[in-house]
Amino acid sequence: MDYRILGKTGLKVSRLGFGGIPIQKIDAEGTRQLMVRLAEEGVNYIDTARGYTVSEEYLGFALEGMRDKFILATKSMARTKEAMAKDIDISLRNLRTDYIDLYQVHNPGPKDVEQVTAPGGALEALLEAKAAGKIGHIGITLHSVELFRQAIELPWVETVMFPYNIVETQGEELIKKCAENNIGFICMKPLAGGAIDDASLALRFVASNPSVTVVIPGMAEEKEIGQNIIAVSDASPLTPDEEKKIGEVRDFLGTNFCRRCNYCAPCTAGISIPAVFLMEGYYSRYDLKEWALNRYSQMDKTAADCIGCGVCEERCPYDLPIREMMKKANEVLKR
Ligand code: SF4
Ligand code: SF4
Known part of the structure; x- marks a missing residue:
């Protein structure tokens, strides 16, 4: 296993990490078996989130007696000090530990970043938790290039997590900047949320970029671990044959694929457009049908509310x- 230093945190992390979304579709015992295998293989980075329903709890059960073998990272959507302090304590309890290595601000929008850093914001709780030894380091997870650009200038940001894959290369320059500024770069969505079928090619693409510190594909089956390790272990430049295949994937997916940048907002009907497409992707490509339908049903506005005004398409x-994609999402996700 190849190990890298995760930027300012100084943590030595395996190049392949474990993305904790898909364990929602297995169970706690299955998660334990995965953790045993990961430990045997030297994979030491585990990513989860308060928002991934049972993921933290399954990991807490699975890591009993093995906590010291892993670097644990989680995240919260809390934006205020009070809510973040509460979430940190819940994460500690769920994960059955007294220390979380990396705690991240989960996908803030532009206004959220202001709120998080203002007096009474979530950052105060994170800094207090760090001083108290409850968490080790603070990071941020993002989907917007503009916020990524701003985040690497923020003094408290030790790591950035951002989508990066064959069809989402919009962060490439900033990923390089992370390496130059000693900020750990955590690659999320290496398979574009399950859109890229060839997982080995997708991970080879990411691993061939030396500025990527750790890549965290979601895994729910033991056989995926071995395949992913092989793909990530090869950090050599891409071969002409791989470049050709990558071009084919881009031709297939590149034009009709939502990058979740949210530049299309605000929607006239109040729909969170990237959230609709994300849930459709989880339903259609990630085999998380029940979870996606459940999350979708909790959204205030859905694809069914689209009035077809088209202003979003001018901004994308x-x-x-988008209008056609909304119709398709409505077909797929309507109950
Ligand atoms: S076309 Fe639909 S999704 Fe786009 S802004 Fe109008 S209502 Fe929203
Ligand atoms: S629909 Fe377009 S603008 Fe909106 S989030 Fe997706 S890629 Fe970005």
């Missing part, structure tokens, strides 16, 4: 046919 830098 990728020229996505």
Whole structure:
């Protein structure tokens, strides 16, 4: 296993990490078996989130007696000091530990970043938890390039997690900047949320970028661990044959794929457009059908509310046919 230093945190992490979303579809005992295998293989980075329903709890059960073998990272959508302090304590309890290595601000929007850093914001709770030894380091997870650019200038940001894969290379320059600024870069969505079928090619693409510190594909089956280790272990430049295959994937997916940048907001009907497409992706490509339907049903506005005004399409830098995609999402996700 190849290990890298996770930027300012100084943590030595395996290049392959474990993404904790898919364990929601197995169980706590299955998660334990995965953890045993990961420990045997030297994979030491585990990513989860308060928002991934039972993920933290399954990991807490699974890591009993093995906590010291792993670097644990989680995240919270809390934006205020009070809510973040509460979430940190819940994470500690769920994960059955007294220390979380990395705690991240989960996907803030522009206004959220202001709130998080203002007096009474979530950052105060994170700094207090760090001083108290409850957490070791503070990071941020993002989907917008503009916020990524801003985040690497923030003094408290030790790591950034951002989507990076064959069809989402919009953060590439900033990923390089992370390496130059000693900020750990955690690659999320290496398989574009399950859109890329060839997992080995997708991970080879990410691993061939030396500025990526750790990549965290979601895994729910033991056989995926071995395949992913092989793909990530090869950090050599891409071969002409791999470049050709990557071009084919881009041709297939590149034009009609939501990058979740949210430049299309605000929607006239109040729909969170990238959230709709994300849930559709989880339903159609990630085999998380019940979870996706459940999350979708909790959204205030759904694809069914689209009035077809088209203003979002004018704002989308990728020229996505959002209205058509909304219709398709509505077909797929309606009960
Ligand atoms: S076309 Fe639909 S999704 Fe786009 S802004 Fe109008 S209502 Fe929202
Ligand atoms: S629809 Fe377009 S603008 Fe909106 S989040 Fe997706 S890629 Fe970005």
